Amino acid sequence: MMYSLHTGTPNMKYWCSFNLSSLHCRLKMTDLENSLETIIEVFHKYAEKEGDKNKLKKSELKDLINNELSAFLGHVKDQATMDSLMETLDTDGDSECDFQEFMTFITMVIICCHDFFEHHEDE
Ligand SMILES: [Ca+2]
Numbered sequence: 001m002m003y004s005l006h007t008g009t010p011n012m013k014y015w016c017s018f019n020l021s022s023l024h025c026r027l028k029m030t031d032l033e034n035s036l037e038t039i040i041e042v043f044h045k046y047a048e049k050e051g052d053k054n055k056l057k058k059s060e061l062k063d064l065i066n067n068e069l070s071a072f073l074g075h076v077k078d079q080a081t082m083d084s085l086m087e088t089l090d091t092d093g094d095s096e097c098d099f100q101e102f103m104t105f106i107t108m109v110i111i112c113c114h115d116f117f118e119h120h121e122d123e
């Protein structure tokens with residue numbers, strides 16, 4: 001399975017898929033590689049529950065946040081929060097969150113998280 005890198009140049013994309021296809025990464029993965037694989041696995045675990053198996057509908061995204069990101073983000077209870085989150089993430093307007101759109105979300109979360117820890121290290 002190939003995932004395009006949103007910000008990568010075409011050559012970077014080719015380089016990644018070429019190296020992935022050799023499956024060296026299966027031999028002994030680093031912590032970072034394991035973390036990246038976990039993101040892919042978690043996305044698919046929730047995306048395949050209902051409807052399109054490669055996209056998160058609003059309820060799937062909500063379950064993912066509440067089950068997998070609650071220590072960082074708390075629990076999302078109200079519909080308005082989910083509506084506006086999906087609206088923000090859904091750049092192609094199909095009312096679902098595909099993997100690229102999900103990665104935008106993960107990027108937002110990880111940057112906030114990084115800023116938070118960096119700020120707290122300074123104190
Ligand atoms: Ca789905």
Ligand SMILES: [Ca+2]
Pocket residue numbers: 089090091092093094095096097098101
């Ligand atoms: Ca979408």
